[in-house]
Amino acid sequence: xxxxxxxGLGLGVAAVAxxxxxxxxxxxxxxxxxxxxxxxxxxxxxxxxxxxxTTESGVKLKAPxxxxxxxxxxxxxxxxxxxxxxxIFQDANPEATVAVFTVPTGGIIDYSIRIKMQKTGTVTxxxxxxxxxxSASKLVKVTKGGCGG
Amino acid sequence: xANLGKARIKAKAKKGIVTVKAMAKHPMLSYQExxxxxKKADFxxxxxxxVGGKAVFEVSTSQFLSKNPYLKFQxxxxxxxxxxxxxxxxxxxxxxxKAKIK
Numbered sequence: 591x592x593x594x595x596x597x598g599l600g601l602g603v604a605a606v607a608x609x610x611x612x613x614x615x616x617x618x619x620x621x622x623x624x625x626x627x628x629x630x631x632x633x634x635x636x637x638x639x640x641x642x643x644t645t646e647s648g649v650k651l652k653a654p655x656x657x658x659x660x661x662x663x664x665x666x667x668x669x670x671x672x673x674x675x676x677x678i679f680q681d682a683n684p685e686a687t688v689a690v691f692t693v694p695t696g697g698i699i700d701y702s703i704r705i706k707m708q709k710t711g712t713v714t715x716x717x718x719x720x721x722x723x724x725s726a727s728k729l730v731k732v733t734k735g736g737c738g739g
Numbered sequence: 740x741a742n743l744g745k746a747r748i749k750a751k752a753k754k755g756i757v758t759v760k761a762m763a764k765h766p767m768l769s770y771q772e773x774x775x776x777x778k779k780a781d782f783x784x785x786x787x788x789x790v791g792g793k794a795v796f797e798v799s800t801s802q803f804l805s806k807n808p809y810l811k812f813q814x815x816x817x818x819x820x821x822x823x824x825x826x827x828x829x830x831x832x833x834x835x836x837k838a839k840i841k
Contacts (some may be wrong), residue, residue, distance in 0.1 A: 618799035619784045626801055662805045665831065685804050692797040694814070698756065702811035705803050706769075 603633035618690040627689050631679045631714055634686040638677060639718060644725040650719055651715040651726035657707070660732040665713055666702040671724060682711025702712065707732050742781050744768055746811055748838035750822050757816035757840050759788065759796070761824055762809045774821035783808060785827040790820050790840075816840060 618638070628634035628660060630640050652666040667676055676691040677697055688705050699717065707713075709731065713718075714727040744764030750756050765783050773780035780802065788796035795814040816822075818840055825835035 597816045666811070680803070683769075685801065685803075687801050689801065690799045692794075692799075694794050694797070696815060698796070698813040698815070700811075700813045701798075702809070703798075704809045706767075706805050707803070715794040 616690075618683070621706045625690075626685060628686050629684060631681050631686045633680075634646055634679055635677075635716065637688065638675075638728075639698050639721075639723060640718075641723065644716065644723040646725055646727075649717050649726040651713065651728050653728045653730050655714050656731045656733065657730075660707045660709070663705050663713075663730060663732075664702065665705055665709055665715075667699065667714045667715040667717070667726075668701070669699040669724070671699070671717050671719050673719050673724075675718045676701060677716045677718075678703070679714040679716070680705065680707055680711050680730075681714075682707040682709045684708075687735070740772055741830045741836050742768075743783070743826060745788065746822055746824060746836045748822065748836055750838050750840040752818040753841050755815055756813055757795075757822075757824065758811070758813050759824075760809070760811050761765070762767075762807060763813075763826060763827070764807055767802060767806045767808060780797060781828055781830045782827050783828050784802070784825065786810070787808065788813075788814075788822060788824045790816055790822055795822075833834065 618701045625634050625637040635642050640727045678688040679686045706714045708732045712727050712729050717724045746763040748761045766778050767782045770780045784804040786798050796812045820840045822838050827833045
């Protein structure tokens with residue numbers, strides 16, 4: 591092994607050692623910047639999790655059937671699964687990703703959030719459990735757009 | 740430019756489970772809206788809640804949260820502890836708020 595290779599190796603080890611430091615606070619905007627500019631739900635899921643294979647079970651998604659005001663749409667996601675991350679996507683706005691929740695160890699998955707949608711679209715919630723994706727989706731009819739539309 | 744205003748936090752403990760309802764004051768300008776209003780796009784990008792230095796809730800968010808975003812979440816905790824909610828925005832603003840769990 592020559593000296594150049596050895597130096598490179600050292601850098602790699604240092605980079606790996608850095609990772610656990612940030613585990614308690616994962617800012618997905620910093621770690622997965624591409625996922626936030628993805629325009630398609632599938633592309634965003636693939637960017638975040640590396641796969642688009644989902645099982646439609648175990649996730650409860652609550653959203654209104656018809657939203658009169660697209661600027662305020664209450665969405666809640668709950669699940670009994672021991673998920674690590676929970677993600678909310680929709681396909682009505684220019685970009686697909688709305689929010690990525692990081693579930694702390696032993697955390698309870700019961701999140702409510704208010705989102706805005708430009709037009710009628712499907713809201714998709716994904717709970718990741720050990721690399722497997724569980725999903726639920728719901729069509730929300732928007733009668734008045736919320737993205738300045 | 741201080742877009743990030745005050746936050747209202749309610750944290751209530753019941754049988755070891757704390758339910759937090761929080762509302763932040765922020766216009767949440769998406770790129771489209773900002774273009775129309777001729778302002779810079781700005782929205783909350785990261786919210787984290789900690790109790791005693793331990794993360795209990797964390798979310799990375801995009802511009803599609805409603806104006807003055809509202810959050811509800813639960814975690815296992817006790818009465819009397821202090822909850823700290825910190826937020827960061829796209830333009831680099833950072834604020835944290837404290838609330839006692841009742």
